[in-house]
Amino acid sequence: MKSLLLACLSLLLLTSCAPTVSQLVTLKSDNLKSDPRQGFVYDNDTLRLSYQFFAERGLIHFAIENKLNKPLYVDWKRSSFIIGQNKLDYWYDVANINLYGTAYTSTYGRYFRNSSSGYGSFSLNGTVRKDNAIDYIPPGTKLERDQFILVPGNALSLPGQFTVAKVPSTVPDEKKPADVQVYHYTTTDSPLTFRNYLTLGTDKDFNHEIVIDSKFWAADVQVMARKQFLGNAYEFEANEPGTVGSRTLPYYRPDAFFINYTPESANSMSSSPR
Template sequence: MKNLYFLGVMAATLLSSCSASFQVVETASSDVKTDGKEYVFNTNEVAVHYNLWDGRGNILFNIENKSNSPIYVDLDRSHLIVNGSSVDYYLEEETTTSVKSGAARGSWGTLWSDQYEVSRKAKMKKVVEVPPQSFITVGGRTIISEPLSDCGINKIKRGGIASSGTFTESDSPLTFRNYITYSNSYDLASANVVQNEFYVVRVHNMTTSTFNGKTIKEKDCPGEFSKERAELPFAKPQNIVLKMKSSSAF
């Protein structure tokens, strides 16, 4: 059965060695593909791009309209389903949203980096129009809020990392499904559904130094001073990262 459990019920578990600073949760999917740069689901009409790493435990995805006509996403009938529990993406209350603009096609770097962002307060629309050859960003719902734990990953040994065993879709401690409803007409007369399912395959607890990896020096332009950045060897679109509580106890 599922050996991992949410760490919130084990708040008093002590680490006899180094304290974990980060947890990285590896996920997999039978229908969403990745090449290391993108985690994407494609149809002839739409593409759904996921970046679980940037979500920090929350779902974050782009819905791209690849067609030459508008599509209409029904957020009131679109849901995140975690271990069978469903929440929809539409929120009744007024929220602060981010409007992003950038290239809808291209490499992972183009999709997620070449953008500008404007925040504004507004009441969320139930139906959002996506013009041809463009995308919208949807997110904000929580996949996982507390780190996972089992006896195999509670104690970090030499090397600054402790890893769980490997899980399959049938025994994964955490599964989640993205259910997106959209239509080609504003009145939603004929609805289409995209469903993407994910599950946890492995969990790693690690120290900050292991999480950061090597220090990399690079220049944006010739003649500039070198800039340093962390390697972040676990930074992949299919990985979820959680910050652990800074204490000798989890």
Template sequence: MRLPLIITLACCAILTSCSKYQVNVISSTTGKEPNKETGNYEFENDSVRISYSFYGPDAPVTVNVYNKLNQPLYIDWQQSALVIGDKAVSYVPESISLKGNISAESYSYLRNNKGSIFNPTYTDGSVNAVANLPKTTTFLPPHTQSSNTTVRLTRGFIEVPDTAFHKIRMIERLQDTVALTKVNTALFTPDNSPLTFRSYLTTYTVADGKNIPVVYEDKFFISRTLKTNSDPKHLKEFSNQRGDYFINSKATGYGKTMAVVGAAAVIGTAGAITDSQNAKSK
């Protein structure tokens, strides 16, 4: 009787995997190409090297700053922001991260009062946690670097009209098989992109007791969007993690429905097996 349950579980695994994916490729408005190996966008001068990576669900913005100077450099995160469209999002999070654990013990007391038994419970506990305060300034000694990831570009799929898509052929690898597959793709310019944004980063050095600020502004836009029902990691172009694109996914309505049906089937199968075993034991 184990075989029906195994088959049912396998069906559930297949059905609940029904998802659709959206891949968004990010470009610089200056036409600068990303790093060939990492896909990160790098901007540098004689003082600093600033790189950006957007890989991950909802495009976490990772800012890395390398101090090329022979003197300390400060990053003023409170005077820096990610500007998405016309909305400025501070690099300093508004909430405080609290991580820890709670330990508790319960005590029961029995008391006989005129034949009645009372059993009240008392709990004594303690909290052991660490609050991570938002970082407003980063101190960089000469020739050192630091990364910061506090902001995400999106919350789920970016809205792109169906009329913007056309099918292109891309190389897909499934185990030992390599083939061409058609993928819905939309191309954009900075003028018609569904998402444009810029990073406004403030740094400063100290001379004669005075802060000397320097502002760096880098602009980006989504230049290409792909949508597919297959995991984009099977596509050759997106098989490696790179900083110039990000992937979002969500379950389809069919997948959600069949997940419920599959769960019910598992329960039903399990119940049938139990009934069968009980019958045998009798």
């Protein structure tokens, strides 16, 4: 009986702590073209640079394709992810550093992708891997990288007024329309602005340098019940958390990302979409 009570209590706690609301954040760019299959694209005779963001809290995934018949070089020492006015470098001249308890951790460390593999990983023990300062991309190949996340903390704070759209429910057997709160922003009032600054070259000494400064902002935010965001995957996700592929979600789009969260107070919960 004691074991049963503990199991029920654990289930109740998990249920009460589970995210109930989703924010779908759609991005726009000042200087890149939006592509429904690729996300955002910068394309010329030398290279093709594409971005995709659709992951929880916004993972910056980009690929650089070399169109030349000779190697293309990337200087990570002079490449940065810039969130607001904070600069986070893609490369550090260290092998291992202890970042816990430092200003770096609170300001920058939380933006690193929490992974033990990949480029420049920032792990829970405060270790930054020392990767190549300069990478080369052979002709006809591409280099992919995903090192930073956009919103490491709570849900985005959304200034301004919203409208309420009634949209068809994505949840099976629910005929009642779902309420979705919709916010629109410009570059000047957006709650999220960021840049990805890359330095490339057509020779290893970077005598012929290419600088690409990709600029983005959150242009539209939709706030909805999490079950509306998950759609057909809602019941499956409830039984097998983390097993639903993002591309199967009804709101999937590579130029957007999502945040799942639970409102902090009863008042905010009462005003949340259902």
